[in-house]
Amino acid sequence: MKLCLSDSSVRHSYFVDGLPVEAAMKSCRQLISRLLPLRKSSTLARVNASSGHVEVQEEQGSPLKYPQVWLRDNCQCAGCFHSATRARKSHWERGPLNIGVSQVGFNQEEQQLEVIWQDKHRSTFDIAWLRERDFGEAARKRYLQEVYKPPAQLWGKSDFEAVRREFQYQDVLQQKAVLKDWLEALAVQGFAILKGAPNDINVAKHLAKRIGYIKRTTYGDVFEVKSKPNAGNYAYLMTPLPLHTDMPYYEYKAGINILHTLVQSESKGGANTLTDGFYVASQLQKQHPQDFEVLRSVPVNWFDIGHDGDDSKPFHSLWRAPVICLDADGGFARVNQNTTKRDSRFSVSLEQAVSWYNAYDKFLAIAQSEAVEFKTQAGDVFVFNNLRMLHGRTAYEDAPGNKRHLVGAYVDWDIIYSKLRTLKFPNAKD
Template sequence: MSSAILKVEALDAERLVRIRWDDGEESLYPAVWLRDNCQCPRCYLDSAKARKLLIEALDVNTWVKNLTLLSQRKVHITWPDEHVSDFEADWLKKRCFSQKSRAKLQKELFLPALGFSIIYMDANKAIRNPYPHIGKSVARVPGLHRGAALFPLSTTPQNIVCMPCPSVQPPNASTSSLGCLREWEGKKSLCQWLIGARLRALVVSIIPPSLCKHMFLLFYRHTWQVQDKIDANNVAYTTGKLSFHTDYPALHHPPGVQFLHCIKQTATGGESEIVDGFNVCRQLKEQNSKAFQILSSTFVDFTDIGVDFCDFSVQSKHKIIEIDNKGQVIRINFNNSTRDTIFDIPVEKVQPFYAALKEFVNLMNHRENKFIFKMHPGDVITFDNWRLLHGRRSYEAGTEISRHLEGGYADWDVVMSRLRILKKIVKNGN
């Protein structure tokens, strides 16, 4: 049954919009939540059912400049910057912030009786630089190709190490499958590679085929092509800027290790960005403990809906900052594009959440926290998807594909299993 709105009004002091429905119920919607979830083409990619609006561009203290009710079926809002948003009555009714409405919707989205569990792994406290030839004041590391260098340990983005295996050559830049890379030579080298991938948040290296066969099979296949696509089913498959994110928080158990292989690179734009999420969490906790508490205690809905290898509709709930029983950060779960329009918290907690999230994202974007580099054809980067957040600068679309990366995932459980077996083999000299 279609919902009808009897009255809509802006509560300026509270920065809320109040709606009275034809069934006698009343709903309150925070202005910042409405602006964040604008459904216009500038803010929302309908083909991917995903948000395009970046947190960086969101005014968390926004308010409603003008409000109009159209035929009891649509709310038309003009914002202070003259941007306009339209919200259908049924869309709003479904996302009502009342406890009753939220409980009903959560029951539809999940099977509460089944529940879910997550296995966590600790992460090392240091990361190192993937493209040391860009940096300064480095120490040479014998045996590593492409001028690899090791930076002094600290909590800055310079702590990323370049660790290609010296016994193999880089993959052919035109090769479009991670599974076709050159055979890895020796269990000891593979063991060293896995240790490097485990202890360091990001590694620039060749991917051993013996690991490729254990890669995640997701709705985008074992590997997926990051390039500009018509009717893109993911915001990554556009030319726009990608803000810092971890991949696939829409899964209850997000992939732990990510691989990106550069096949083709655009001449202008398309630079990669990375940030150490654990370091940013430490800064946030020191500077604003309340914001840290909000992001480490608030469950956020994530979703991914579409068709690729198969059709899919994925839904999960995560705290953006996952901590263990000792208060240590063990995983970051954040992708603004797949953060759901559905938000299962009381209305009075929405504004503080956005303020905390804005501060978290602002810290990520501090110059001293992020590392910017450009991948070249043949480069493969491997990184900890539970710790590092990555992004991409925008680039111009052309008549043909100008930038092409291929990606894949592995589970930390699989990687650690292989590492334990290889360490035992190497130790015994087999």
């Protein structure tokens, strides 16, 4: 780059590489802006005088706010936190309730909140870590829906074909991306169908192990659904099987039901019936709020007494719970419905019993009106959320040339959600 000076009696003119100096300086500024590193955003930290919360204000957006006690409880220093096990070292009885912030600041270079406490303890928190734990509504909602559990998509009869998802059995076994999509379908829509499974009695067991661990019940690791002499379960009969959930008599009810069709009846019967129990509960809440409250609050006695086959151990299972169960946030968590497994002992008052039957009748009316019917074929695996879906079967005829044979297994939702998170967040640290 050359600087030239032109002298005249009228004025002095400056040139840089033949350009007027003003144009040259503009070109230099553009060049420097491309070469120099971007300036880090200016972030401020302070203690709000009125609320006492620590606030971190970035250049964009609303301030991030944190209770002082929460920051001290979650100090990430080596003395307070064991990184290898992702666990606190501190004991609450020696903890942070009455120790306040003495000084707070933000390190622009390290992009960290720095806190000095009244007892001289020092804490640092990465800004990315803080953003993920913001107490604002948007961050809380994002965590609950993206990490904790995907929100359920409730559906009625008219929505069935739109929400129905099908996957290839071998793809689920061999491809992590397909496994993730299948588990998300079970979490969101509540059911899915796998196609192309081999004629192998271990298919349900292979799928359970692909997720994690099979749930063993009084009916074994796996169970067979077919006509049996001296049947110990109503499902083993050829009569119509009303809409129900499996095992309402278990406190820890099986999460998903995996039903592999080995042989399908060629008669008109033996078709699957299905209703979204959460959708039924939501309609009852809208149309009959008082009846919804009855089914949400009145406990029902569910039972299962007997044995499964001549060689099995006897069982006597009991659990009391309402038809509609809510979670900690007021959402639908579990539906209990099984007419064949509802105990004749109803441990409530006379008045509650009468109001319950009236509410129960409305619930079943909605469930039956929203039920869909379809028939799986040999090689299909019908998998559904047993906490949510009411399923059943139409009657069929069992004859030498007309058999129906399914093999099933269960997996708990704790295991399913864990597997889904490892697939979605393989590099998660905490």
